[in-house]
Amino acid sequence: MQQRGRGRIAYPYIIWMAIFIVVPLILILFYSFTEGDIHNLKDLKFSVSSYKKVLEPIYLKVIGNSFVLAGISTLICLIIGYPVAMIIANTDVKHRNLLLMLFLVPIWMNFLLRTYAWMSLLSPNGLINRLLLWLGLPKIEIMPGKTAVLLGMVYNFLPFMVLPIYTVLSKIDKHVIEAANDLGGNSVITFIRVILPLSVPGIVSGITMVFLPAVSTFVISGLLGGGKTPLIGDLIEQQFLSSRDWHFGSSLSIILMIMILISMAVMSRIDKSPPEEERRKI
């Protein structure tokens, strides 16, 4: 009885999902496998030509670029984010929330606004270069370019790496770390053999939460990259808004989705696999 009652509460959500997730997905799938005038249903016919177009070297390069850039920015986020998460988790409770808030305040500001801010900082005549000029140092010219895009990605997605890792780290029982010390482990051994393995779930969700938006982002590369290194997100945006090739845009979306699903499956595998010591014994 109770189970049934609870099930009914889910109906609105199911309807919501059907309208806003399933139907659009089917439409995208439909467009990706057809060609012709999208406004004239009779004119549409089955075709895989848009998928063939995805395989053209110029577009494969865009997809490759997207994954490489997203991968690098995820890695940088992990390298910067893990220590930050550790510092926050090790701060005493009184100051912890303040530190966490300081770190999270930027997310409360609009994403575009933050990216525009970086534009004005990094542009050839921007704040940073004027400062360097004033100090008599050489200019840095990273914008527009890949470096600026990376910087924007890392800046925007870093909190999504820090938060899950912080959550996992702060949940580790303090006595477990003391136990590792007690058994002769100095801080390095304790970190490698106890803290790091226990924080793997946080690392995995951090990587997922950074990689997914990074691989499909389109604003950052447009603004900071100056269109020189278009990413798959930009390409999709272009197909729907300017080129009006919905078929190609749809197939690009489907390809992106499949690749994301594959990478997520790989990540969840890593999360579940037993740690090294156990595998050795089994």
Added chain:
Amino acid sequence: MSKNLIELKNLTKRYNDMTAVDSINLTIKENEFVTLLGPSGCGKTTTLRMIGGFEDPDEGEIFFEGKLLNDVPAYKRNINTVFQRYALFTHMNVYENVAFGLRVKKVSNDEIDRRVKRMLKMVDLAGFEKRNVDSLSGGQQQRVAIARALVNEPKVLLLDEPLGALDLKLRKEMQIELLDMQRSVGITFIYVTHDQEEALTMSDTVVVMNKGVIQQIGTPEDIYNEPINRFVADFIGESNIIEGVMLEDYKVSFDGLVLDCVDKGFALNEPVDIVIRPEDIRIVVNPDEGMIKGTVTSVVFKGVHYEMIIESDKREYLVQRTVMFPEGSVVGMNVQPADIQVMKRGDVPCSKEEEEG
């Protein structure tokens, strides 16, 4: 006599304004089973954590085999700890949990295998090597924690209320097992508990603490039979605590009675606290044959004995006897001089905080 292993000198720990441990002095010998006993917040765990190296003392010294231990980090101390909630490594199986300390010390794989297997056998967990620690029961997890500490062959094992999370029956079994282990491996145990029965059952030496101060150090018999003050008498076991006056050596007076006792060395007419344990009061049917006359007002059957409250014209006495006297009967009570414990009157609070946790 075995030699001194650990010495605490004027050890003090403060948290902000609160003094958790107040200048305590304690000597622990080799192979001794020492229990730090007291209500929660008495400083017993803090003391243990300072010995383990998890808290830095604010003042005083810890000596280990005659060497100052204060600045030695926890991971370099030849001391291992069994934590209150076990603190097992949940990402490792039973075998790897126990092997951790040896792997860190780079012991050879053969040696590790031999020692871990032997230890698991000792704690009765042979065959559990590959089990995930989360899948074990509380008692089994406890035994993994003990094996994980003992496999390193420490000089001292610290145990922080290790049986607190177990049910009564398992706790009793584990008490015996721990005691057997301590005897067979022959190392010093420093045991923290708030359970006075546990302390009396297991220890060679009991250290009773309250509010960061050591109240009494002694064998279980000493602590029980000759409590040094009201707090110890009240905390250890049940007792009748009576305010009286020490008339002269071997003579104590209360409620208008003058009784013989075995205590001396007090000033003439010094006000004192008197402890009479409930099992030391004998009841006689004829009220005139007793030193104190009283009426039985309540009888409770406790299994081993009956617990009776007998009211004299001055006060109530708690009495434990195997023979029952019905409510309302008038009886006499007698106490042997040796069963009267006279203590200096101190300004020690005697609230019996949280006997069971």
